[in-house]
Amino acid sequence: MGKEFPPTIEVIEICLLAGKIMLQGGAETYRVEDTMTRIAASLGIPHSHSYVTPTGIIFSTDGTEPAKLIRISERSTDLYKVTLVNGVSRRISSGELDGKGALARLKEIESADYTFPVYQQILAASIASGCFLIMFLGSWTDFIPAMIAGGLGFVSFIYVHRVVQIKFFSEFIASLLIGLIAYFFVYTGAGTELDKIIIGSVMPLVPGLLITNAVRDLMAGHLVSGLSKGAEAFLTAFAIGAGIALVFTF
Template sequence: MVDNKNEIIKVCLLAGKVMLQSGAETYRVEDTMVRIAASFGIDNPQSYVTPTGIIFSISETESTKFVRILERSTDLHKVTEVNSISRRISSKELSLEEASRLLKEVDQLKHVYPTYIQILAASIVSGCFTIMFQGGWVDFIPSVIVGGVGFSAMVYFHKIVEIRFFAEFLASIFIGLLAYLFIDIRFGLELDKIIIGAVMPLVPGLLITNAVRDLMAGHLVSGLSKGAEAFLTAFAIGAGIAVVFAFI
């Protein structure tokens, strides 16, 4: 008989919650939870993960625990840390209490870069994408400015508007208007190249990647839901640019 069943469940759920909130694939979350439970002597753990919730039980006959996931972001450092803790648990290097303590520390970590660093990175990336998509160097600086303004707008609207996809929609409108203004004053040559480069920091690349990986792993519900979320985000970006083109 395994002792401390409730503590094992708490550790597994905490590990799964941290990973899912940090952008991990659902199949990776399930696998990690099962491995942790098995390492602590659970014979037949059961886990089911969707992008918005985690269902876990230590056996088919035991009561099931559920954790609701309301917020998700991208923090691959946390995913790496939880994976490292999971491997240490599997190799019997950590006790249940130590694993719980380390996971709580990871949950409290704040490794997100300051907003100004994110905006600076988005600006540089925008200019580089413009060149990559065969834009001229004369459009590099306009793309840097437009991309930085667009990403700043998205960050700002995310803070004041709780409706998902609305921030991306408004940010893309800003990008389209500013890019058109630069072309109108002859600060840049190719409108399409500037816009393409500037919207790239808004594109949901991680969502698309995770959706494909989940589908390939057979997690159809998670794969389709993440794919739908990525599609709606991409649609919001495209709709914002289309609105600008409709009125210029």
């Protein structure tokens, strides 16, 4: 007897869930489409079609099942979940997981919270700010001011984003606070180079993954996704720059 495949509707659900988790975790558009296609082929649907943008996924097959759309409203950076979904895809391709097992595992990944505690994120942002200061040839005397400014700026970013669900606003407030703290340190004599302190402190807020994914999507031919991610990265960078510029203005 040949291998038994799950119903088409179940395969579509598996593919959409895998794509949703990856896109919310910060994966590139072409990687999401490739993973969905590979999962569908391994589960008995060799010809499938997917259209992925940063805000939605459309998936269909050549059968009688209608195309399905899911909306992506919240995106973050969680590359561990992307890795786990890639692992599920490989296990499906090798025959280690059937449809029901894959769906259960993907639901488990979706509901799990693998993010680090907030205090660890703040500590990492603080240390990274000081290290970026040194990387940009700053003085060691500004290491502690950069750590404090970067840490407090990241704290404001996290908690403002919880109150106002607009990322650009929280980036603006965080950079504004960083600029004020950096100016305070230089004004009181605790810091020496204002520009180096600010540059090092805002680096944890810079949308590096967005910029990278935008370029990779453009190179892969996904122009809509690449341009939209590039626009989002530009707006985020503009919000950071506007906050710092406001401090220098007043």
